[in-house]
Amino acid sequence: MRSPLELVVARPGPAFTVTFDDREITVLPGQTIAAALWAAGITSWRTTRGSGEPRGVFCGIGVCFDCLVTVNGRANQRACLVRAEAGDVIRTQEGTGHRGQRQQHG
Amino acid sequence: MAEGSPPHVAVVGAGPAGLAAALAAAARGVRVSLIDSAGEAGGQFYRQPAAALGARRPQVLHHQWRTWERLRVGLAAHVAEGRVTHLTDHHVWFVEGQSDGFTVHALLGPEQERPVAVGADAVLLATGGYEKVLPFPGWTLPGVVTAGGAQAMLKGGLVLPGRTVVVAGTGPLLMPVAAGLAAAGAEVAALVEAADPRTLARHARALAVHPAKLAEGARYAAELARRRVRVHVRHTVVAAHGSERVEAVTVAALDGNGRVRPGSERRIACDTLAVGHGMLPHTDLAEALGCRLDGTGVAVDEEQRTDVPGVWAAGETTGIGGAVLSLAEGRIAGLSIAARLNSRTPDARSYEAAAKARRALREFFAVLDTVYAPPAHWTEQVADDTVVCRCEEVPASAIRQAAGELGAGDVRTVKLLTRAGMGWCQGRMCGPAVAGLAGCEFQPSRRPFARPVPLGVLARAGDTDSADETNDMDDTDHQ
Ligand SMILES: Cc1cc2nc3c(=O)[nH]c(=O)nc-3n(C[C@H](O)[C@H](O)[C@H](O)COP(=O)(O)OP(=O)(O)OC[C@H]3O[C@@H](n4cnc5c(N)ncnc54)[C@H](O)[C@@H]3O)c2cc1C
Ligand code: FES
Numbered sequence: 001m002r003s004p005l006e007l008v009v010a011r012p013g014p015a016f017t018v019t020f021d022d023r024e025i026t027v028l029p030g031q032t033i034a035a036a037l038w039a040a041g042i043t044s045w046r047t048t049r050g051s052g053e054p055r056g057v058f059c060g061i062g063v064c065f066d067c068l069v070t071v072n073g074r075a076n077q078r079a080c081l082v083r084a085e086a087g088d089v090i091r092t093q094e095g096t097g098h099r100g101q102r103q104q105h106g
Numbered sequence: 107m108a109e110g111s112p113p114h115v116a117v118v119g120a121g122p123a124g125l126a127a128a129l130a131a132a133a134r135g136v137r138v139s140l141i142d143s144a145g146e147a148g149g150q151f152y153r154q155p156a157a158a159l160g161a162r163r164p165q166v167l168h169h170q171w172r173t174w175e176r177l178r179v180g181l182a183a184h185v186a187e188g189r190v191t192h193l194t195d196h197h198v199w200f201v202e203g204q205s206d207g208f209t210v211h212a213l214l215g216p217e218q219e220r221p222v223a224v225g226a227d228a229v230l231l232a233t234g235g236y237e238k239v240l241p242f243p244g245w246t247l248p249g250v251v252t253a254g255g256a257q258a259m260l261k262g263g264l265v266l267p268g269r270t271v272v273v274a275g276t277g278p279l280l281m282p283v284a285a286g287l288a289a290a291g292a293e294v295a296a297l298v299e300a301a302d303p304r305t306l307a308r309h310a311r312a313l314a315v316h317p318a319k320l321a322e323g324a325r326y327a328a329e330l331a332r333r334r335v336r337v338h339v340r341h342t343v344v345a346a347h348g349s350e351r352v353e354a355v356t357v358a359a360l361d362g363n364g365r366v367r368p369g370s371e372r373r374i375a376c377d378t379l380a381v382g383h384g385m386l387p388h389t390d391l392a393e394a395l396g397c398r399l400d401g402t403g404v405a406v407d408e409e410q411r412t413d414v415p416g417v418w419a420a421g422e423t424t425g426i427g428g429a430v431l432s433l434a435e436g437r438i439a440g441l442s443i444a445a446r447l448n449s450r451t452p453d454a455r456s457y458e459a460a461a462k463a464r465r466a467l468r469e470f471f472a473v474l475d476t477v478y479a480p481p482a483h484w485t486e487q488v489a490d491d492t493v494v495c496r497c498e499e500v501p502a503s504a505i506r507q508a509a510g511e512l513g514a515g516d517v518r519t520v521k522l523l524t525r526a527g528m529g530w531c532q533g534r535m536c537g538p539a540v541a542g543l544a545g546c547e548f549q550p551s552r553r554p555f556a557r558p559v560p561l562g563v564l565a566r567a568g569d570t571d572s573a574d575e576t577n578d579m580d581d582t583d584h585q
Binding site: 008011028030034044049050056057062068080 | 246
């Protein structure tokens with residue numbers, strides 16, 4: 001199957017890894033956290049405060065705040081805007097993201 | 107403005123409108139700060155993959171690439187000559203008007219915490235728009251994304267949301283999105299369009315003025331046919347199904363009144379639904395400056411000036427009309443800014459061609475607006491337990507109750523009674539839906555700031571009446 005990378009004849013810089021809920025995933029440089037998670041087949045990384053429903057990207061451009069995620073212990077980052085960096089520790093954000101945040105550092 | 111130094115305009119937004127304006131103004135001796143939250147210039151239409159992804163042929167995901175190359179080369183030349191400063195990753199949350207100019211307040215970087223202030227003699231707002239989506243059962247499931255969002259993630263991150271996609275809703279954006287996703291390797295199971303584009307033929311006069319636009323539509327239609335994408339016109343998605351993510355959608359035919367035809371429902375398996383019902387202009391910065399709106403967009407005159415002296419607006423922030431119209435408006439704004447900042451009246455002949463294109467395209471998009479409308483009875487498909495406000499998780503029943511039993515007659519009252527629109531996105535996503543369900547008029551709600559602002563930044567911004575006090579900020583650029 002054709003992929004977007006093949007379509008544009010991409011020659012990305014060296015890939016690196018980040019973790020998502022302790023699982024290692026490979027990321028291409030320049031991709032946002034949302035793009036990296038999509039590339040790994042992950043489409044939800046947040047549960048809502050009220051009914052705990054799963055959410056991921058909705059608007060894709062920073063307007064809807066549905067893609068909030070915890071990155072390196074910091075909650076409420078919009079995954080569609082934040083670029084992934086080598087070694088990032090990315091976690092599913094539950095509710096407001098402030099519960100148990102301390103333990104998530106590093 | 108300091109004696110002898112060239113006048114300075116802050117252009118917010120580096121999409122087609124902002125770029126065209128920046129180039130026109132810079133070529134006429136104006137110093138430009140081009141400010142955008144994205145890492146690369148281009149806006150939504152010309153969204154570029156990050157440089158590190160090394161795309162050799164990004165143009166295959168694009169249209170009107172030659173125009174983009176002209177813009178890109180022009181921008182690079184002005185930046186090299188020091189006439190344009192391109193400030194990337196700057197999220198503007200407020201533009202402050204002062205007696206002698208403006209201060210543009212931004213937060214720096216993707217995490218948006220470091221404050222930055224840019225001073226300027228004039229401001230051009232070219233912040234574009236965002237997509238409108240009306241709710242239906244299942245629209246909060248992961249895998250349901252906006253059509254433009256799927257396109258943005260593809261163009262910017264070179265990723266697909268899934269393997270099998272249904273593209274649905276209404277509007278001219280659906281065709282390029284379906285074609286783009288299919289070209290990039292997704293199986294597009296169906297394109298579901300609520301309107302009937304064939305009714306366009308009734309508006310032959312307005313359409314005839316813009317053959318290029320019609321040819322564009324025909325090219326997309328041919329491309330979709332070649333890729334064997336099934337196009338269902340006068341159809342709508344009535345529900346998305348799944349538990350952890352979307353697994354299928356139900357689509358149905360619409361009758362002549364925009365009601366679902368009973369018995370026409372059909373299930374289509376998919377792992378992604380890309381959906382959109384048109385676009386809305388970004389008007390927060392303009393509203394905070396006190397600019398008048400005209401409908402949902404910022405009101406402007408022939409020269410793209412708002413009714414606030416020193417503030418211009420161009421592109422989709424003034425009304426939805428596509429990239430070519432945005433370019434024309436941006437060019438006119440840039441020429442006007444260059445003349446006005448030198449206390450001259452712009453020579454109308456200098457922008458005759460752009461003004462002609464603007465007139466024809468506005469007429470064309472006015473026609474599109476009447477053809478591409480969400481199904482007239484879309485609210486009938488919204489179940490009582492369908493979440494309408496995604497941030498605050500407010501179900502349709504609460505909004506119906508506020509409008510019915512409690513008698514709320516406007517969006518603001520519904521918001522106070524239900525919390526719909528009080529969350530992170532400040533009603534940007536649910537505004538039109540709340541208005542539709544409550545049976546009241548949709549009005550862009552006034553938001554104090556265009557972005558969420560850390561309290562510490564706000565506290566400090568309160569102290570920054572004089573330029574000196576902004577020195578502790580990172581990128582003070584007062585003159
Ligand atoms: C997600 C999305 C995808 C789209 N994809 C297509 C497509 O594939 N084909 C098509 O024909 N049309 C597409 N459109 C329509 C498109 O918006 C217009 O055709 C065109 O890009 C409008 O140009 P513009 O210059 O007015 O605004 P835009 O191109 O939207 O540019 C606005 C710029 O302003 C910046 N900005 C906005 N607010 C702020 C702020 N507060 N601070 C700093 N920067 C800010 C944005 O980052 C953006 O770069 C899309 C629209 C959206 C919302
Ligand atoms: S997907 Fe809407 S803010 Fe990220």
